[in-house]
Amino acid sequence: MADKKKRKRSKDDEAEELPFKSILEPDAVILELFKSYVSSSIKAAAGAGGASSSSSKPLTLADLSLSSSCREVADLSLSSVQTEIETVIVQIARSILAGDGFSFNVPSRAASNQLYVPELDRIVLKDKSTLRPFASVSSVRKTTITTRILALIHQLCLRKIHVTKRDLFYTDVKLFQDQTQSDAVLDDVSCMLGCTRSSLNVIAAEKGVVVGRLIFSDNGDMIDCTKMGMGGKAIPPNIDRVGDMQSDALFILLVEKDAAYMRLAEDRFYNRFPCIIVTAKGQPDVATRLFLRKMKMELKLPVLALVDSDPYGLKILSVYGCGSKNMSYDSANLTTPDIKWLGIRPSDLDKYKIPEQCRLPMTEQDIKTGKDMLEEDFVKKNPGWVEELNLMVKSKQKAEIQALSSFGFQYLSEVYLPLKLQQQDWL
Amino acid sequence: MAGDDVAETKKGSSKNTKNSSNESKLKQKSPAEFFAENKNIAGFDNPGKSLYTTVRELVENALDSAESISELPEVEVTIEEIVKSKFNSMIGLIDRERVDTQLYDDYETEKAREKRLAKEARVSEIQAKNLASGKKNKEPGVSKVLKARGEASYYKVTCKDNGKGMPHDDIPNMFGRVLSGTKYGLKQTRGKFGLGAKMALIWSKMSTGLPIEISSSMKSQNYVTFCRLDIDIHKNIPHIHLHEKKGNKEKWHGAEIQVVIEGNWTTYRSKILHYMRQMAVITPYAQFLFRFISETPDKNVTIKFTRRTDVMPPIPIETKHHPSSVDLLLIKRLITDTAKKTLLQFLQNEFVNINKTLATRLIGEMGPDFSPSMAVKSITSQQMVRIHQLFRQAKFDDPSGNCLSPAGEYNLRLGIIKELHPDMVATYSGSAQVFEGHPFIVEAGVSVGGRDVKQGINIFRFANRIPLLFEQGGDVVTRTALKRINWNSYKINQTQDKIGVFVSIVSTKIPFKGTGKEYIGDDISEIATAVKSAIQQCCVQLKSKIVKRLQAREQQERKRSLSRYIPDATGAVYEVLKQMTEEHKKMRKSYGEEDKVIIEKVSKDIITKEILTEKLAEHVEQVDYEMALEYATQSGVSEEPRENIYLQHLDPNKTNFIDLHSPTFVFRLIL
DSSP states (O other): OHHHHHHHHHHHHHTTTSTTGGGOOOHHHHHHHHHHHHHHHHHHHHHHHHHHOSOOSOOOGGGSOOSSOEEOOBOOOHHHHHHHHHHHHHHHHHHHHTTOOOEEEEEOOSGGGEEEETTTTEEEEESOEEEEESSSTTTHHHHHHHHHHHHHHHHHHHHTOOEEHHHHHHTTHHHHOSHHHHHHHHHHHHHHHTBOSGGGTEEOOOOOEEEESOEEEETTEEEEGGGSTTTOEEOOSOGGGEEEEEOOOSEEEEESOHHHHHHHHHTTHHHHSOEEEEEOSSSOOHHHHHHHHHHHHHHOOOEEEEOOBSHHHHHHHHHHHHOOSTTGGGHHHHOOSOEEEEEOOHHHHHHTTOOGGGSEEOOHHHHHHHHHHHTSHHHHTOHHHHHHHHHHHHHTEEBOGGGGGGGOTTHIIIIIHHHHHHHTOOO | OHHHHHHHHHHHHHHHHHTGGGHHHHOSSOHHHHHHHTGGGGTOSSHHHHHHHHHHHHHHHHHHHHHHTTOOOEEEEEEEEEOHHHHHHHTTOOOOOOSOGGGSTTOOOHHHHHHHHHHHHHHHHHHHHHHHTTOOOOOOOOOOOOOOTTOOEEEEEEEEOOSOOOOTTTHHHHHHSTTOSOOOSBOOOSOSSSOTHHHHHHHHHHHTOOOEEEEEEOTTOSEEEEEEEEEETTTTEEEEEEEEEEEOTTOOOEEEEEEEEEEOHHHHHHHHHHHHHHHHHHOTTSEEEEEEEOSSGGGOEEEEEOOOOOOOOOOOOOBOBOGGGOOHHHHHHHHHHOOOOBHHHHHHHHBTTOOHHHHHHHHHHHOTTOOTTSBGGGOOHHHHHHHHHHHHHSOOOOOOGGGOOOOOHHHHHHHHHHHHOOSEEEEEEOOOEEETTEEEEEEEEEEESOTTOOSEEEEEEEETTEEEOSOOTTOHHHHIIIIIOOGGGGTOOTTTSEEEEEEEEEESSOOEETTTTOEEOSOOHHHHHHHHHHHHHHHHHHHHHHHHHHHHHHHHHHHHHHHTTHHHHHHHHHHHHHHHHHHHHTTSSOOOHHHHHHHHHHHTTSSOHHHHHHHHHHHHHHHHHHHHHHHHHHHOSOOOOOOOOOOOOSSTTOOOEEEEEOSSOEEEEEO
16 A cells, blocks of 8 residues: 555656646545545445435346236256247247148337336336238248247257357357348247346357456456456356355446557556456446346446547447346346446546547537437436436537546546546546 | 630520521621531530431431421431442542551551560460460450551441421422521421531531532422532531432322431441440330441341331420520510510510510510510610529419420330330329429439349430430439439338339420530429439339339248258257256256156157257248148239230321220220
């Protein structure tokens, strides 16, 4: 601790030109401030929880009396998945033998069948479904692919193994044509059988990485994320393998981009301010979302998000927070409630005097996306977000996290983040 | 080299044309000389193009002439190849054998000859080999005999029409004096420079020195004028060889013009044929006979473009200038030429869209130097500038399109059908619009499929009802069709389908670009928008037809596309059933009663993959039958393909018909 302070002091002298550095308190003060915030928010939450309901358990769909019924999936054991598939296949066989052809009743995942539930703060799937008959030119392809995927997953259940989406695609390239088709049907199947995608034993390739003050077991091996080198630990695609989470971190830092993640990991930001740093390198995959939720639930830490100041940054934030429309049937397991938007926020551009040349003009498409986002319920529920987004659309400027590099590569970890923490500047 | 020259002489010529009364004062160079020196701007860049331009000038003259007397045009064009010896004998030159062979450019040295012989031997060897091995020989590629410099080819171009003819005494001046006609007012015309056959005559004078021959007769005349003349380029006057009257036994009226020029049929063959074909598209009420006569009979070409309709567009009406379209020179000329006395009368009578009230208001606005009763001839150059400025800034009603004569949707459609025989065609005629004080109308047609049509987009451009063939890259039509139309959204495949895009623009002034006046620029947003919307309108019409056709095709292919997936689906189902049977046998899993029934059957081979496949196929068959039935009841009895017919007159002299016109058809009551 002592030598760290020394190092900081020496830097203080030489880096006089870094803007806002002067108003930065010593790290110990910031940490104290943060700790008091955390404890007060926990108290507040406990108080609210105690007052409002008998149990502190989070709300579920069943607790709400919604006007339209909604569809949710659950984790199923392998054998029950197998039974579900067999039931479907036997039905099909009967139908074919009776000369009626066959069809699937697939829940619709279209935007019109989605519902944002403010009480839960996530998107859920309504119960509309579409019939996919075999004997129709428009649906014959999808129906056939669905049958094939069912048979393949049945095999996985029997052999009790995991495969990746890519593996699945390569079992019948000729039929599937390209991976997006088999992937889409896979989501249909899990929705149809009423189980999560993980229960189908099909996983996506590893995408997310985690580094920092976290220790967990992966398939029985203990992993210490402070000792994973610079790149960090790849988030296991199969969440079942993960357990025994321990941490002395104060918060979880969610980073949109690989580049910013690299910077923080190399600077060992998590040692200066105890935290866990996670990124999914762009749009989050299922594994990262599951992992983030598990951390949040088990460690009960606040989650702070660092995303680009553009509509897509906010969109990524919303996927972590409220779920994606594509996977809304499983939003209960995939979403992490109460993510704070730390930065880069449109108001930061002026607040931190980010030079003009680092800001980019928004394209027509960007502005349209921004305006569309303003109509989304998950944005509307947070007045601070609406204000920020309005500012973005009005100023027609966007900036990436890297824009901060204009003050030096380490400005992000040296000044920007500490200052944000000190001022508790998040929404 | 040409740059300065053109700029300088152009100024001279425009003064000459615009201000003919001052001609003597300003005379520097005769107009004939000017065009002889700058023949490229009139389309006489090289021998090949000259042949093409000569043909088109003669054809367009012929059409104008016939239309001016409301006669359905009949045009005969003959191009006769004249070999050198024949040409020499025509001009009375005796053929001479080459004596000093090394003097000539195409002299072949000993070395070159060896090389050539060796190469020819090699080629014939390869061909023999190919022949032996049964491979098809490539077209032996007409061994290109490089035409030596100075080895010109000559052509006799004859064009005969059934038009108005020309008055006996006027013929020498009509051909032998460039820009002799004074056009007053404004009119949609075919000609680009108003040069017509005169330029061809200058070209013949330059390349062969042979005179032009004209036969002509007018409707009421009982004789035929025959005239042989050439032009004195320096003095810009006709030089008459023969000017006589002959008997007219056939009661023929019209003109026949014959000119001998240097040309190049080989390189411009396709252009000339394209021109004739496109002319037939836009002028379906005319009959064309095109002939090419060569020394070698297998090169001969005879094409007849038959008449497809007898509805002619009205003759374009001459109109007055719109105030916002005039320039200073034009104001000056109008003032010089006007018969009106006062400024008020002048404004009121020499322009469209200026009535008395507006004229008075305009004069009031011009300032204290002007008054309604002032003598128009007393206006100074300075005052003219004031008038010009006011014309530019003041607001006037748009000129009406009544003075224009578009081809008409009906004729355009027939023209396309007649020449391309497309599977589908749609046409659209826009309303008149205005660009810089000149009204214009855009008509478009889009066809899909057809005879002799290349895959992709084929563009046919017409300006004032004549085809434009050159410099298509920069043209507004080309750019619009290729870049601004989203063909996919109309279910048309831009690269696979045979698409014909026809756009005809008529105006009192076509804003041509480029020296040869061969294309309309893409920078005029009024025209670009009108072209785009016209093409889109056609596409919308086509889309519904195409969708219907796609549905019909889907009907035909439904069974096949469904059956394709049967093995995959039944295979997957059977695979699971088989696995279940295994599991059941090994007692690893217990199944419900209903499942057991199926499993039993699978293990006893009562249910096999083949049976599943068969049953599913039966179902597909049944569904297909039901849907086909439904489709048939919905769309009604399938229509027989209809043939378009055109009924010729039984009695050409009987003309008391009542025609009911619509943009796409004519209904005729024969009384």
